[in-house]
Amino acid sequence: MDLDAYVAEHAGEWRRLEELLGRRRLTGSESDELIALYQRAATHLSAVQSRAPDPALVGRLSRLVARARSAVTGSSAPSWLTFARFFTVGFPVAVYRAWPWWCGVATAFSAVSFGLIAWFGTHPELAAQLAPESALRQLVEHDFADYYSENPAQDFAAQVWTNNALIAALCVFAGVLIVPLIIVLINNAVGVGEVGGVMVAYGKADVFFGLITPHGLLELTAVFVAAGAGLRIGWSWIAPGPGRTRAQALAETSRAAVLIALGLVVVLAISGVIEAFVTPSGLPTWARIGIGVVAFGGFLTYVFVLGRRAALAGETGDLALGEREDFAPAV
Known part of the structure; x- marks a missing residue:
């Protein structure tokens, strides 16, 4: 995998996902978009981990996917x-x-x-x-x-x-x-x-x-x-x-x-x-x-x-x- 090309290809999606996660309220279409981008980011993280496990990129995508997962599924009540x-x-x-x-x-x-x-x-x-x-x-x-x-x-x-x-x-x-x-x-x-x-x-x-x-x-x-x-x-x-x-x-x-x-x-x-x-x-x-x-x-x-x-x-x-x-x- 050409890591630089992969980042260049998908960086826009990651920035858009970060933008949506930073908003307090989302419209219905934006919520659907957030879910789709979350799923794609999770796929990207898996691909990077298996093919070109760059620590900095893996860390960034892991944090992004974790934030998106929390936004999509909701936070659980404290134990x-x-x-x-x-x-x-x-x-x-x-x-x-x-x-x-x-x-x-x-x-x-x-x-x-x-x-x-x-x-x-x-x-x-x-x-x-x-x-x-x-x-x-x-x-x-x-x-x-x-x-x-x-x-x-x-x-x-x-x-x-x-x-x-x-x-x-x-x-x-x-x-x-x-x-x-x-x-x-x-x-x-x-x-x-x-x-x-x-x-x-x-x-x-x-x-x-x-x-x-x-x-x-x-x-x-x-x-x-x-x-x-x-x-x-x-x-x-x-x-x-x-x-x-x-x-x-x-x-x-x-x-x-x-x-x-x-x-x-x-x-x-x-x-x-x-x-x-x-x-x-x-x-x-x-x-x-x-x-x-x-x-x-x-x-x-x-x-x-x-x-x-x-x-x-x-x-x-x-x-x-x-x-x-x-x-x-x-x-």
Whole structure:
């Protein structure tokens, strides 16, 4: 490539592009011209880089193309604004719009767990059949309470957070098949009910509820939200609703569910800290439960205040229009 000839041939286009970029307002025809010149300048930059990479010319064209790209595509919002919008709009509205699903999951889960606790608690002979007497005594007198303090608090918090995040992710993404998620929920509800029933049957109801309530309110709510989002995904391809194809419905609910899953990482981190540092602490039972109730109430207030406000403003928890899927025109 004869670099001097190439510059002489296209310098006029580059000057014109710089001129348009320097203007505050452009007419419609000038905007079209700017886009065309930007595309040509990008081609020129590629040609120079591959054939005659003169550092000065490459630098000039790179700056010109970058300015033009910014003018054509618009500048993106600062990352901190995107982060703030996620927690003030995106996450709460996605959780709020899915509330019938996760409230339904919470109701069914609680009915199974508390039903089993009451059943085994009032029928000690049935509780005694769940495991050998020695194993049940070990659970009631040592294992259940020791679980919360047998490891360093910071290690235990990380372990709990990781485990619960995996469970929440499983709930979200297994929801598309519905049945596996229901099995997971039933197994966990039965597990909580059996352990609670044994503790109640052996006269340790205060220990059970005193230890599980501080962190369990927020932790289980996060799992319920994840499960509700998962079931919503599964139902979207069964009944997509009017005006949507199954693919569209599945895509929309899946994007909202991913938003929920990301937000629950923080919620589960908070519940993990409570479980590691508050649950096994020497605070009175009423104080430990009070901390759990405050965290639980704060989450619900956050979701139903910010989420409802965003929903009334027309937010859906989905991606911005320009970031969603494109559709090919059809006759």
